[in-house]
Amino acid sequence: MQELAFQITPLSCDYNLRLLDFVEPAGLHWVGNCNELNAAYAADGYDRINGFSALITTFGVGELSAINGIAGAFTEKSPVIHIVGSPSRSDQEKRAKLHHTLADGDYRHFATIASHVTRAQTNLLDAQTVPHQIDEVLKQAMIHSQPVYIEVPDDMADVCVSATGLKTPLCISDDLPSDNEPIQPVLDRIYSATQPLILVDGECRALDIVNGELPSLYGNYTGSLGSDIYKAYFESADLIISLGPHHTDTNTANFSLIPLESVTVSISKNIVQIGDKVHRDISNGFLSRLLGALDVKRIPKVEGPPRSPAESDHVDHDPQGPPIQKSFWRFVKRLFRKGDLILTETGTASHGGRHFKLPSGSRLFGAVTWLSMSYMLPETLGAALAKSESDPENHRAILFIGDGSLQMSVQEISTIIKENLNVIILVINNDEYTIERTIHGRKQGYNDIAVWRHRYALQFFGAEEKHATENCFTARNYSELEIILANDRIQEGKGLKMVEVYMGREDVQGAPLGLLKKQIAEEDSQ
Amino acid sequence: MQELAFQITPLSCDYNLRLLDFVEPAGLHWVGNCNELNAAYAADGYDRINGFSALITTFGVGELSAINGIAGAFTEKSPVIHIVGSPSRSDQEKRAKLHHTLADGDYRHFATIASHVTRAQTNLLDAQTVPHQIDEVLKQAMIHSQPVYIEVPDDMADVCVSATGLKTPLCISDDLPSDNEPIQPVLDRIYSATQPLILVDGECRALDIVNGELPSLYGNYTGSLGSDIYKAYFESADLIISLGPHHTDTNTANFSLIPLESVTVSISKNIVQIGDKVHRDISNGFLSRLLGALDVKRIPKVEGPPRSPAESDHVDHDPQGPPIQKSFWRFVKRLFRKGDLILTETGTASHGGRHFKLPSGSRLFGAVTWLSMSYMLPETLGAALAKSESDPENHRAILFIGDGSLQMSVQEISTIIKENLNVIILVINNDEYTIERTIHGRKQGYNDIAVWRHRYALQFFGAEEKHATENCFTARNYSELEIILANDRIQEGKGLKMVEVYMGREDVQGAPLGLLKKQIAEEDSQ
The missing domain is CATH 3.40.50.970 (Thiamin diphosphate (ThDP)-binding fold, Pyr/PP domains)
Known part of the structure; x- marks a missing residue:
């Protein structure tokens, strides 16, 4: 229930x-x-x-x-x-x-x-x-x-x-008999596997199995954009348990990360698929019942692929240079702490966010499939509200958003202020829709946006005047950004804080955007 | 064409x-x-x-x-x-x-x-x-x-x-034969009328017959909310030519202004109705053809009702008192000049705008049926853009909008700035959705909105700094408002100007809002 x-x-x-x-x-x-x-x-x-x-x-x-x-x-x-x-x-x-x-x-x-x-x-x-x-x-x-x-x-x-119905909790878990569900075939696959892996996919939240702290976690699987060793292991696996599969272009690196059907057990809400056999009408809680039936002793002991060397905490950056996509996302990780909600808007922020290593108990929101630009600012409001119910004092949400996206839903800043939520907004100011520009129309006027003065945002949207002036920050280089991220108001302050980070036009980094950028450079040299 | x-x-x-x-x-x-x-x-x-x-x-x-x-x-x-x-x-x-x-x-x-x-x-x-x-x-x-x-x-x-089709202009006026359209029956009704009137309704723009300068114009017909003499004339008329009828609750004072079918000739796009007889498939331009066939000498000479005395230009107001709904809409008319676009957002502004007497060549936009709150700010952008094409230098649009509505679409202020349009925005600041409060929930928190500092709007949305500081005004009483309306920047200035007018909570005036307010007062006294 x-x-x-x-x-x-x-x-x-x-x-x-x-x-x-x-x-x-x-x-x-x-x-x-x-x-x-x-x-x-x-x-x-x-x-x-x-x-x-x-x-x-x-x-x-x-x-x-x-x-x-x-x-x-x-x-x-x-x-x-x-x-x-x-x-x-x-x-x-x-x-x-x-x-x-x-x-x-x-x-x-x-x-x-x-x-x-x-x-x-x-x-x-x-x-x-x-x-x-x-x-x-x-x-x-x-x-x-x-x-x-x-x-x-x-x-x-x-x-x-x-009001009679209110006496009985709404319950759906026992609505279907679970006698015929394919527990045994899945167990058989598990017991006989020699090179298994679990793929935790986009619809896991709906399955109530969000947990980023498994000791056997290998990180994001990105196919040919990541480690060759992981890719080889993935592609020669004889069992892939795919939890909450969500096979859209944006969630599978343009369909390149979908596991081979014959080796896959995929578990969705109400559907379990083993190889090409689809079992429908599975009642909620299949995974719990599967785990209940699992004989842990019979799980094959496997090595898994050798782990990629842990990413160094050192970030190469020029203190006097402007924040650049290549290093910014790793640089800014120092801000994160246990339990944070970290939200990355569709665009460079969502791509950059894939490089985050999350502290325990934190949650990362990124672009999945719908990708409605500007969604992430009101999403931050809603998620922070939810978090504040269990942790009114110390909840914290950190939003990364481009200046173009921000314009579409900007007024919701005032609701974050009104609801007195602890939110840090990092506005990536590059005067344009960088992500669109990378895709198409790099030099076209239709990708330019009006230039706003973000430093007035808190005052305009009604924050207390003293709070507003003390909690708006601007970073034009790494040295300024370092000082801001260490600032007590950012680290411990309450209410809304805004950090405007100036980055260059056409500065995108990391696959697949990096590849597109390379392409652009090649076009330019022709 | x-x-x-x-x-x-x-x-x-x-x-x-x-x-x-x-x-x-x-x-x-x-x-x-x-x-x-x-x-x-x-x-x-x-x-x-x-x-x-x-x-x-x-x-x-x-x-x-x-x-x-x-x-x-x-x-x-x-x-x-x-x-x-x-x-x-x-x-x-x-x-x-x-x-x-x-x-x-x-x-x-x-x-x-x-x-x-x-x-x-x-x-x-x-x-x-x-x-x-x-x-x-x-x-x-x-x-x-x-x-x-x-x-x-x-x-x-x-x-x-x-591209062959581009050589022929798209033309729809001659698509239907007009032999059988009911010209003569309408002429007969006109020639035999003793107490006729023309009602110019909401879909006249679609008929291309917008003209507010007819010498025989009697003004807005508001039924029992207006002149008793007009009402008596309307209700005993033996011919009402209804142009572009749009019979929704909000456009007919809750269906009370719909003319009696038996005396009505109603002319819509492609439909002419005479009494209860509906003629469909009328091609565009019926009205022109009707006028072409009209024998002006046979139009009956009628007196019409005696005109209501012209409204005095004098507005009773307390110079040191806050602008109030009762007098504000007549007070502010001094701002209008020939050719202005005047836009009034759904809410008190749209109700107040019904009291405007328009200078020649001006156009008034008010709430009709869809009534999507906040619509009027982007509408102002679009209308001003259209007007600026024929008059780049001297076009002018004046928007009246409540602070609640403004919040919903506020970012479009930046596009007005970017497009360099001559727009005056008068923000009615009463910290709430007054119109909703009047309808229901007068003391409910759900009608409260976050308090914004409108004086930062132009700076935030990217107006040139000097322009921004010189073109934001605040009026808390009539004396301040008078000075602002006479200011050269407001009278002759280019670009975007914003005037914030503070008005009291629950201050609504004029039918039907006045009636609702009266009702509230009665409830309070109980």
Whole structure:
């Protein structure tokens, strides 16, 4: 049984106002975001730490503004409960041409749209069925770890319904018989393996098996971009247990890291695949039952590949030179401490973040598949909120974000300030969408952005004046950056801190961006 | 034949980058917005001045972020051409699990979603049919004055297609025979009327008949909220010619202003209704043909109702008191001059704007039906861009917006600065969503917003430092406001100016908000 930790991150608007009256009296924490897309991102972020979250928006305008965030949660398996306050049942029955509708009397457009990006949808039209309807969509969210959609007509907000169902915890683990699940075939594969490995993939969070501290951890597998020895071991393995496979281009280095089917046991939510044989309808908790049945003595003793030499903590850098991609990501690691949330926005930050070695208990957020630019700032808000519930004093989130991405969702800085969260934002200022420029259009005007003065951000977005002036930093070279990272306010300070790091245009490093850069250099020399 | 004035307001992202290479070489002006929703709003704004506009976004993330803006344009009849750069045809055929997809191999989700909020959709998969496909959706946009959706796979951006079609202007006016259209029945109604009136309604822009300077203009008709004499005349009229009817709750004072069907001739795009008889398939230009056939001598001479006394220019106000809703909207009219664009955001601004008397050649933007909060700031960008094309030096746009709305789309201030547009933003600072508070939840925390320091806005968003400090103003009382409105920079200055006007919480005035306020006062006294 998973705990339902609800987080409400809505924006108020008329069709949901009556519904909102019930939020705070129910003991839920109210977070008013600056706009609905940011609210959806934040709800997703809360989710990824605390398991579940809820987002309330109004009909039409509100829900459509949020839908890109819901689609991302759908794609990357984050169960946001999207609650939509809709016009009253009588207005819907009359097909009234109300504001926030398409003025055509059709009230089903938006639910139909939502059906593409949510796992289940329900419309609370009947007090007798409401408890059952809500339970059913919540179960779908739990089973599939994906968003669901609940419409609440304005006149339903204060209708009394049966509370009997609340006495029984929502439980999905025993819904299916587990007699026929393929425990033994997997055990057989394990016992007979001579060169096995476990691949922990993108949908492991949904399987509740996030743990970056296994003693046998070899680090990120990056195929031909990493160690040749690891690659050889991977490619000649006779058993790959693939946990939470997520086989998209961006998550598999353009499909190059997908293990060979014949040697693979892949375990997803509700599906276990052994070689080419697919077992469906597996109930939650398969992995626990597998471990329960495992005879540890029969696990083959294997050596594994020789480990790559530990990366030195020394970072080659020119103290008077500007931070460059090649060394920045290893240089900045000194900032991290136990339990940190570290978030890296799509772009150079997310690529750079792959070089981080994480302290224990910390969590790294990177780009997976949806890759909606600017997502990571509101995500930081949501994740930090979730973390602050268990650790109000010492929670800390560190966001790395490019100046281009920042512009898209920048107003959510004010909610981080309002919620008094301990967040450090490192803005990579290179006056452009570097990642886009690397991909295409290196010298095109469409990759230029307006130049902002980030040093005014905290003051503009309402931080206390003294705090604002003391907690904005700028680094133009490594020596300045070193001093900033050692600063007490950065190390121990509360609230929001912002560090602007100036890096050069077209400075990208590390595969695959490094390869693209090499290509550009070759083009230039022609 | 309408002119196609294209405005590109996109945000770059990988699947559309190749497409973007063709924008500037084609002589189009490139505007990079801060995010896609703001870009859609801006495209809509450009549209409403210059007739057509185009928005380019990437697949999935980009188009879903923009969809709320497209839905608004669909509802309020603004023909935005939404161009989506999608993955290559080969990736789509392979059902590749690419980033920006839902990772399920289905490439049709987003076009299906778009079909709810666009008039026509097309997917450019075949070079032989591309010219015809584009022409057909553009015609749909022209006929219905609504958005259309064009998918351009990445590998189609540079495919050569036949240019023959470009020799013939896209023309829709003669597509239908006009022999059977009901000219004579309408003329008969006109010739026999004894108490006629013309009601100019919300979809007149689509009919190309926007003109606020008719000598026989009586002003806004507001039913029981306005003059009793006008109401009596309206309700006993024997002919109401309703141009561009748009019968939504917000556009008809909750359906109270809809004329009686039996006395009404209503003229929409492609539909003419006389009494209860609906004539469909009317080709564009019906109104011109009707006027051509009209025998002016046979128009009955009627008196019309006695006019309400002209509103005095004197505004009762306390120079040392804070601006209040009751007098602010009439006080601030002194700012307006010939040709201004005046934009009033959903909320108290839009209600207040109904009291404006407009100088000649000016245009007022108010809330109609979609009412997406924050829409009006990017709309200002788009409309001012459109206006600046015909008047680069002296164009001017004046935006009235509440502090709550401003937060949702605030970053687009930077694009107004970047594009060097002459814009005055009056921020109504009352620390809350007043309009929501009036409707419901007057004392609820969910209507509170974070407090920002607007005086840093221009500096933060990158205005030249001197310009920024000289063009931010704050008015806490009428005397300060008077001085600011007379300031040369406000009167004649170029670029962006911001005036923050502090008004009290819960200060709303004028019907229907005034009535709600009265109700609140009554509740309080109980």
